[in-house]
Amino acid sequence: MVSIAEYSPEGKYTIKVVSERSGVRPVTLRAWERRYDFLEPGRLDNNYRLYSERDIQVVRWITHRLDDGLSISAAVREYKGLRAKGIWPVALPTVLAPEPTETPQYSPARYAELLYEAFTSHNETHAREILDSVQSMVDLNTILFKIFQPCLYEIGEAWYRGEIRIATEHFASSFIRGVLMNLLQAFPIYSTAPTLLIGCAPEEFHEIAPLMLSVLLRREGYQVEFLGPDLPVDDLVLYAEDTAADMVILSAGFEHTARPLFKMQAQLEKLPKKPRLGFGGRYFNENDAAREQLDGIFLGQSLDKAIQRVHDLMD
Ligand code: B12
Numbered sequence: 140m141v142s143i144a145e146y147s148p149e150g151k152y153t154i155k156v157v158s159e160r161s162g163v164r165p166v167t168l169r170a171w172e173r174r175y176d177f178l179e180p181g182r183l184d185n186n187y188r189l190y191s192e193r194d195i196q197v198v199r200w201i202t203h204r205l206d207d208g209l210s211i212s213a214a215v216r217e218y219k220g221l222r223a224k225g226i227w228p229v230a231l232p233t234v235l236a237p238e239p240t241e242t243p244q245y246s247p248a249r250y251a252e253l254l255y256e257a258f259t260s261h262n263e264t265h266a267r268e269i270l271d272s273v274q275s276m277v278d279l280n281t282i283l284f285k286i287f288q289p290c291l292y293e294i295g296e297a298w299y300r301g302e303i304r305i306a307t308e309h310f311a312s313s314f315i316r317g318v319l320m321n322l323l324q325a326f327p328i329y330s331t332a333p334t335l336l337i338g339c340a341p342e343e344f345h346e347i348a349p350l351m352l353s354v355l356l357r358r359e360g361y362q363v364e365f366l367g368p369d370l371p372v373d374d375l376v377l378y379a380e381d382t383a384a385d386m387v388i389l390s391a392g393f394e395h396t397a398r399p400l401f402k403m404q405a406q407l408e409k410l411p412k413k414p415r416l417g418f419g420g421r422y423f424n425e426n427d428a429a430r431e432q433l434d435g436i437f438l439g440q441s442l443d444k445a446i447q448r449v450h451d452l453m454d
Contacts, residue, residue: 143196144227150181150189157190159450161198162332162360168198175215177201196230199327203231206330231327243276247285250277254290258311259303266314279322279358280443283351287315291347312347319350323365326357333385333453336378338366340389340420343396348420352388352442356449372399376406383412385453388438388445390420397422397429404434415452419445 154165163171172178178197180188197218204214221228245253250273257266273282294311297303337353339346346368353365364382366375370389379387387407391397397420404416416435423430423437430437436452438445 142227143193143200143230146191146193146196146230148179148191148193150191152190152192152195154188154190157195157198159359160195161202162329162362163198163202171201171211171215175211177215177218199231200228202329202331203327206327243273247277247281248289251286251290251293254286255293258290258294258314259297259307261307261310263314270318279355283355284442287318287347287351291315315347316350319347319354322354323350323357323363326354328357329360329362332360332362334362334364334382335386335388335449336364336366336375336382336384337388338370338375338390339368340391340396340418341371341399342369343389343391343393343420344368345390345392345420348442349388349390352390352445355442355446359446359450361449361453372403372406376403376410379407379414380410380412384414385412386415386417386449388417388419388449391418391423392421394422394426394429397433400435401433417445417449417452 152160154168157163157168158165161168168178172180178190178194180190180194183189201211201214201218204217205211209217218228243250250269253269254266257263257269273286277286291311294303294308298305298308335356337349337356339349350365353363357363366378375387378384387403389400389403391400397418400416400418407414407416417438418430418433418435419438419440423433424440436448438448
């Protein structure tokens with residue numbers, strides 16, 4: 140467990156970043172600051188506030204207490220009570236250290252190779268050791284995009300060339316899926332943030348990219364539900380109504396898995412909340428015409444672009 144005191148008090152972030160990371164709107168943050176005075180942002184010359192990583196953790200802690208059912212005044216009272224006794228609350232779990240603490244021994248590409256070797260020799264203990272050491276040394280985006288993704292790519296190529304068994308591909312993807320599920324569950328769920336339903340198109344089983352997207356968007360403070368592979372469109376539309384979802388995000392890698400999505404936005408439009416359909420995946424990356432024809436929002440070729448696009452849409 141990490142105390143909030145361990146996070147840097149240096150003012151670096153704008154209110155937009157605090158809002159994205161905590162799921163609390165800027166207008167609410169300003170109101171809380173005026174009324175309850177529990178943050179200590181620095182000021183730029185132009186009087187703009189600059190918040191620290193520690194401030195972000197305090198806001199996350201407060202919103203977590205709100206989710207537990209406390210009112211904002213009770214949550215702030217509890218926080219100030221602890222601080223008056225010189226106690227910093229424990230930061231909400233984030234699996235990764237607040238800031239990577241050690242210098243990486245190898246480049247991300249080398250870690251990807253080491254992980255590949257652990258997978259192809261079915262050495263789970265070694266894969267675990269590699270993961271444990273990278274988690275204390277590199278940030279989440281590097282782990283996902285520079286270690287996991289290239290490693291999986293090489294696994295796919297080796298499978299295609301007939302060099303590794305299907306069992307090995309399943310072993311590797313199951314391991315990575317497990318790590319990602321743990322990460323997803325370690326981030327708090329903010330019940331007041333926009334609701335995003337994320338998963339795979341019908342008959343699509345490549346769930347790692349949408350799972351990565353779920354982890355990253357939950358880290359940004361969205362209320363993300365990861366629904367996994369092979370989601371039938373009609374049932375998902377009904378579920379989007381049940382949950383009053385703000386957005387449904389689906390991944391498709393093949394023509395036959397993308398096809399059922401073409402009628403989906405029209406179905407979503409009929410719901411009271413008219414959630415947007417966001418989509419992406421290998422099939423759309425490779426087919427310009429398909430992504431232009433599909434009624435919905437192409438979220439981009441990569442997951443970091445998708446996150447920015449979701450921010451813009453949810454704003
Ligand atoms: C793991 C894996 C599987 C696993 C998936 C397990 C799981 N739980 O997810 C299993 C074993 C189920 C599987 C099955 C199959 N697979 Co497969 N698989 C892979 C592998 C090795 C890794 C995929 C992966 O997770 N990559 C990591 C993620 C992060 O990258 P990504 O999926 O490429 O996604 C990126 C972008 O596409 C984009 N993106 C993806 N989704 C989304 C969604 C949104 C909203 C956005 C914005 C962006 C986005 O962002 C990501 C980052 O840039 C790839 C190899 C490869 N080159 O990718 C083959 C690969 C994708 N599979 C392939 C094939 C052929 C199959 C099968 C048809 C094999 C078969 N005969 O059964 C089936 C099809 C199943 C189905 N209908 O879905 C081929 C596809 C070739 C093609 N162009 O058609 C590949 C490329 C292997 C190869 N080299 O030939 N597979």
